[in-house]
Amino acid sequence: MxxxxxxxxxxxxxxxxxxxxxxxxxGGTVRELRAALATQHPxxxxxxxxxxxxxxxxxxxxxxxxxxxAEVAVIPPVSGG
Amino acid sequence: MIKLVHEPIDSQAVLDSVASHDAGxxxxxxxxxxxxxxxxxxxxxxxxxxxxxAEKKLAELEAQARDRxxxxxxxxxxxxxxxxxxxxxIAIAVSSPHRAVAxxxxxxxxxxxxxxxxxxxxxxxxxxxxxxxxxxLASGENx
Numbered sequence: 001m002x003x004x005x006x007x008x009x010x011x012x013x014x015x016x017x018x019x020x021x022x023x024x025x026x027g028g029t030v031r032e033l034r035a036a037l038a039t040q041h042p043x044x045x046x047x048x049x050x051x052x053x054x055x056x057x058x059x060x061x062x063x064x065x066x067x068x069x070a071e072v073a074v075i076p077p078v079s080g081g
Numbered sequence: 082m083i084k085l086v087h088e089p090i091d092s093q094a095v096l097d098s099v100a101s102h103d104a105g106x107x108x109x110x111x112x113x114x115x116x117x118x119x120x121x122x123x124x125x126x127x128x129x130x131x132x133x134x135a136e137k138k139l140a141e142l143e144a145q146a147r148d149r150x151x152x153x154x155x156x157x158x159x160x161x162x163x164x165x166x167x168x169x170x171i172a173i174a175v176s177s178p179h180r181a182v183a184x185x186x187x188x189x190x191x192x193x194x195x196x197x198x199x200x201x202x203x204x205x206x207x208x209x210x211x212x213x214x215x216x217x218l219a220s221g222e223n224x
Contacts (some may be wrong), residue, residue: 004117008131023223047218050218054199055136070144073199074130079214080128081112081136081171081191 001026003066005037006073007044011051014043022068031062033072044074051076063073082156083132083139091160095172099154104176107154108183110191112171114164125151126135131199135159142190150186152177159192159200170202184201 006019008019030053038045051061054073066072082098096109114126143155154176156172164170177183194200204212 004129008129008216009203010218013213046217053132054134057137059170059197071201072174073136074214075131075199076201076213077215077217078195078197079216080130080198081195 001028001066001068003033003068003070005030005033006071007045008074009043009076011074011076012049014047016043020044026068028066029062030060030064030066037074042047047076055076057060082154083136083143084156084157084158085132085135086158086160087162088160090160090169092169092172095156095158095174098156099174099176101176102154103178104153105178106180106183107174107176108180108187110171110173110187111121111169112191113169114166116166118204121204123166124205125166125205126170127203127205128159128161128164128170129201129203130159130161134199139194142198146175146186148191149189150177150182152182152186153185155190157194158200159194161200168183198213 002021002023005018007015022036024032034048039049052075054075056071063078140155156174158172160170175183175186202214
């Protein structure tokens, strides 16, 4: 399945765009998504192990299984306030 | 009350939103744009967020604060976009029957927002370079 992944801040800057598409196997997990992001989008490779990922607006553990159509986002360490 | 805004924050309006005759204390926190960070001079800041998740997380934090402390009012307003020096990027106002609770809840809210709410700031340094701030990420300046 193909998932669209939203990018913010340094991730958006590195990729040069606001989102990227990533292909992973059906029933793939967040861990597999990280690996796929790194190989399919090399500018994000060194970043991807050091950021949190959100699925459907919630921080996601690496074991979480992704459903088709899930809203996924790369969340670099936050700095609001 | 939770708001993400692109215009200057009206701190009096934030205070008014938590005013109540049930409150004996109101605490207002403003986060403002600082001129110097770790010896480097800032020209301005830009903030961006993941809107849907930021609103959800802010609402969760308000609910958690209300569970934990007997608050009367609770308001969080975060500004986005371009900010000049001295401008407020966030206003948090809490009201409660007694002051200890209002101070404690206000401190907890700003500390927790800085850890979990997907909002990011970019330093526009006076030397013309820019840098997204990502605490703990090796290449970034931490705050």
